[in-house]
Amino acid sequence: MDMYDLTGRVAVVTGAARGLGLAFAEILARAGCHIAGLDIQSEASKSLYDLQKSHKTVVKYYQVDVTSEENVKTTVAKVVQELGRIDININAAGIVSDEPFLTTSMKNIEKTFAVNVTGSFLVAQACANVMVDRYKKQHGDSPATNATTGTIVFIASIATHMASSAQQISCYTASKAAIRGLVKPVAMELSKYGIRVNSLSPGYTMTDMIRGLQSEQPDLVKQFEKETLFGRIGAPQELQGAILWLCADRASGWYTGQDLLIDGGATSWKHPAILT
Numbered sequence: 320m321d322m323y324d325l326t327g328r329v330a331v332v333t334g335a336a337r338g339l340g341l342a343f344a345e346i347l348a349r350a351g352c353h354i355a356g357l358d359i360q361s362e363a364s365k366s367l368y369d370l371q372k373s374h375k376t377v378v379k380y381y382q383v384d385v386t387s388e389e390n391v392k393t394t395v396a397k398v399v400q401e402l403g404r405i406d407i408n409i410n411a412a413g414i415v416s417d418e419p420f421l422t423t424s425m426k427n428i429e430k431t432f433a434v435n436v437t438g439s440f441l442v443a444q445a446c447a448n449v450m451v452d453r454y455k456k457q458h459g460d461s462p463a464t465n466a467t468t469g470t471i472v473f474i475a476s477i478a479t480h481m482a483s484s485a486q487q488i489s490c491y492t493a494s495k496a497a498i499r500g501l502v503k504p505v506a507m508e509l510s511k512y513g514i515r516v517n518s519l520s521p522g523y524t525m526t527d528m529i530r531g532l533q534s535e536q537p538d539l540v541k542q543f544e545k546e547t548l549f550g551r552i553g554a555p556q557e558l559q560g561a562i563l564w565l566c567a568d569r570a571s572g573w574y575t576g577q578d579l580l581i582d583g584g585a586t587s588w589k590h591p592a593i594l595t
């Protein structure tokens with residue numbers, strides 16, 4: 320038995336048009352999942368559509384603004400109609416703006432919390448309801464003793480584990496701390512339906528999000544590189560194994576209510592420069 324074989328499972332991945340969401344969709348498709356990619360972009364990267372051919376799974380793309388409850392509910396209903404079920408939900412849609420705490424604008428606070436917190440909450444809630452309905456149809460009111468119904472993964476951030484002097488992102492960090500705050504209570508509430516809930520906190524990883532920040536702060540990546548133990552930032556592919564493990568109930572079925580930090584060692588040391 321291959322514990323990472325997810326053939327026939329259906330994964331709803333937000334932020335799937337590019338970056339980490341796309342990398343997560345790719346590894347899940349490789350494991351046999353059908354993919355529902357959700358993103359606000361009108362078109363996803365060609366790589367998302369290519370997954371269908373290369374992995375013989377069904378891949379569908381849905382344009383959705385995760386901050387709209389109605390948009391989310393309609394889209395999740397459409398996913399169930401078109402793909403039949405939901406087993407996995409990964410919430411990678413997210414935004415960041417670099418603004419000093421003292422002058423952070425109301426616009427930034429509202430937008431960042433709307434996408435990162437409300438958006439993740441709404442999508443996870445809609446997907447969880449689909450999983451719970453399936454559980455109840457199969458098992459009635461008996462509480463689950465194994466986590467085989469499904470799994471939800473929120474995407475938090477290294478920012479909730481350490482502040483970097485390279486960035487001023489208190490608003491973003493607070494939104495990601497709120498995401499981590501969801502994990503334990505939701506894991507508790509959904510455990511009786513056999514659903515696991517965790518977050519993954521990526522360290523600095525090269526995606527369009529980092530490229531966008533770097534366009535305003537050319538030395539940003541150099542500073543991030545100094546913070547990691549290997550002197551480089553990560554690639555999206557370096558988070559794929561963790562996502563696959565988190566989503567494979569035969570591999571990580573006893574892991575729930577936790578935050579998994581993958582950061583190239585950035586939070587493990589003090590850079591020598593600050594010790595001199």
Ligand SMILES: NC(=O)c1ccc[n+]([C@@H]2O[C@H](COP(=O)([O-])OP(=O)(O)OC[C@H]3O[C@@H](n4cnc5c(N)ncnc54)[C@H](O)[C@@H]3O)[C@@H](O)[C@H]2O)c1
Nearest residue numbers: 334338339358359384385412413476521523524526527528
């Ligand atoms: N890249 C990193 O270094 C890093 C580090 C820690 C955490 N993260 C987190 O990982 C997640 C993915 O980041 P990424 O680096 O791939 O960024 P990215 O900007 O490349 O991708 C984010 C995706 O979210 C989508 N999105 C934004 N607003 C949306 C909305 N309202 N509705 C639906 N989709 C929306 C964007 O269109 C985009 O495709 C984010 O939550 C981010 O905060 C990234």
